[in-house]
Amino acid sequence: MGVKKLMKQVFTKPKSLTDVPFTYCPGCHHGIIHRLVAEAMDDLNIAEDTIGIAPVGCAVFAYLFFECDMIVAAHGRAPAIATGIKRVKPDNIVFTYQGDGDLASIGTAEIVHAANRGEKITVIFVNNAIYGMTGGQMAPTTLEGQITQTSPYGRDSKTMGMPIRICELLSTLNSPAYIARVALTKPAYIVKAKKAIKKAFQYQLDGKGFALVEVLSTCPTSWGLSPKEANEWLNEKMIPYYPLGEFKNVEEVS
Amino acid sequence: MEERLLMKGNEAIGEAAIHAGCRYYFGYPITPQSELIAYMAKRLLKIKGATFIQAESEIAAINMVYGASAAGGRVMTSSSSPGISLKQEGISYLACAELPCVIVNIMRGGPGLGSIQPAQGDYFQATKGGGHGDYHLIVFAPSSVQELVDLTIRAFSLADKYRNPAMILGDGLLGQMMEPVQFKEFDEKNIPSKEDWALGSSHGRKPRRIVPFDLDPNELEKIVNKLGQKYQDMQKEVEYEVVNIDNPDIVIVAYGSIARIVKTTIQKAKQEGINIGLVRPITLYPFPYAAIEEVANKVDKFLVTEMSLGQMVEDVKLAVKGKSQVSFYGRTGGVVISPIEILQEVKKLLD
C-alpha cells in the first residue's frame, strides 16, 4: 500500500504474539499486558528461548497467544512448575502469567516460596480485584466494600480480611531481585509498565533472581462497568490502596 | 557395580533412581519415607546440574515434577499416604499432559492422618485413579529391597516409554528394611531423547504447547481416548510371580511385603502337609487378570491377604470370574499380618 511506501511503521503487533485474536472481554487489560510481555520478548530477542506458564482463570488461553513454548498449570501452581522447568533448563527464560485468585489465593504458598528461594523466573501478576472467569467472585485483592457475587453486601474486612498487597508482602523477603506494581490506565503508566516488565525479564537474563510485576488491571464485565468507567474506578479506588512503583530492586540496594 | 551393598529400602530407591539417571527430585518430608528425601538431598546436591528441592508442600513438589518433566528432565518425587493424597491433582495433570515421572508411595496406615506403621490401604488410590478423570498410573509393588531397586529403574523406563507417570507402591516395612542389593550396569544412553516433545528453545521449530485441557468436548474426548488406547497398550507390561502353583490346596494372592510373609507361611504349611500356592502381582496396574484366571481353572480356593479392609481382592474376584471361591483376610491400622495368622486362616478355609 501507499501508506507503507511513504511512512514508517511505528507501532504494530509484536512478533512474540501469535495471530490468534484474544479471548478477553472488550476493554479488559489482559490484552495490553500480553502485548507488553510480547514486546519485552521482542526487544530482548528471547522468544525462541522462552517458556511461558499459563494459569487457570481467564488467561488460561495465554498458551494460544504467545509465540513461544507454553504449558498450562493447575490453579495457583505456576511458580512451582516454573521452578521445575527452570531447574532443568537454566539457560531458558521462564515466566508465569497469573491472576489474583491464582497467585494470591490458591497459590499463595507457591509464590511466596518461589520468591523466597530466589527462583530465577519472571512473574506477571494481574490484579483485577475479582475472579473473572468464574463470573465475578471475591478475590483476595477485592477492595474493602467492593460488591462481588460472593461479597454481595460488600467485602467486610471484619470477617473477610483486608485485600492482600502482594508486592508489599513479597518485599519483606530477602531473595527477590525485582518487585514492582504498575497500571495501564494512562499512556505514561503504560510506558512505565513496559519498562518494568522488560526489566523483570532482563533481570532473569542477567541471573539476578526472582522478578515480579503486579499489573493493576480492569475487569469491566465482572465489575459491571464500561471500559471507560472501569479505568476511572481503577484510578480512583485501586491505585490509592495499591500504590504504584518499585518495591524492590536489587540494583538499587547494595 | 556388581558388588552387593547392604541398604535400607528407602535409600535403595534413591540410589536406584540416581543410577537410572534421575537428576531431579522434589519432595516433602513425611514418615515413613523420610530417609528417601534425605538420601536424595545428600546425593543430588553433590551432582553438578542436578536439582534437589525440599518443596513448601506436597502440592508444590508434584507441580515441580510437572515442570521438570515438561522440560525433559528424568524426575522423581516420593511421599507416604497422606502426602500422596495431596499430590493427586498434580498426578491427574501429569497423566493428562502425558508427562513421565516416578512417584514413590511408601504406604502407611490410613485414612486421615492414620498411623506411621506399614499398610496397603492405598491400592485403590494407586490403581484406579486417585485424582480426577479417566487415567491410570503404571504401578509396581516391590517385595524386597532388590526389587525396590530393579522396579524403580524399570518404572523410569516405562514412564518414558508410555509418557505416563509410574508409581512405586511400597510400604513402611519395605522402606525401613535392610537387605543386600546389587545394581546392574545401567547405560544412560538408554534414556530416550525427549527432544521431540519437551519444552525448551524453539529455534528452528514451531513453539510447543503442553495443555492438559480442552473446552471442546469432542476434542477432550479425543485426548481421553488416546490415553485409553495407551492403557490398553500397557497391559502387555504385566508382571507377576507364581510360587508352588502346580497342585496347591489353596492359592494366596498377595503383593509387596505381605507376599514375603506368605512365603514364610508356605514353608510352615508344608511342614503340616498343607500345600499353599502364591500369585504375587509385581505390577498392580496392569493387573495380572489372565494369570490369576488361569490358576482359577485348576484351583478352587483363593485367599487374598492385604494390610487393608480388602482392596486388591476386588481385582482378584474380577480375574477369577466366579470359577473359584475367593476369601479375604486383612489387618489394618498399621498392624502387620503374621505368617501364623495367615496359616490359621488357610486352615479355616480348608476345613
Added chain:
Amino acid sequence: MAKIIIDRERCKGCELCTLICPQKIIVMSKSFNKKSYHPAELMNPEKCTGCAFCAMTCPDVAIEVYK
C-alpha cells in the same frame, strides 16, 4: 504526516482508544463487524499526529501506526 490502521475485525469496540486520543479523532463506527461489535474508526485522518496512544491502550492489538 501520520496514519493509523484499525483492524475492524479484531476490534471489540471497547472505546478505550477514543478516550485516550489527544486529537479526539477516533470514533465508533455505526456499522457492525463480524463479531457484532461497533469497531473504532478514524475520522479526520489529517489531524493524526502518530502519537500511538491509541495503539498502546488497545487491548486487542488492533491498531497499527505509521509516521
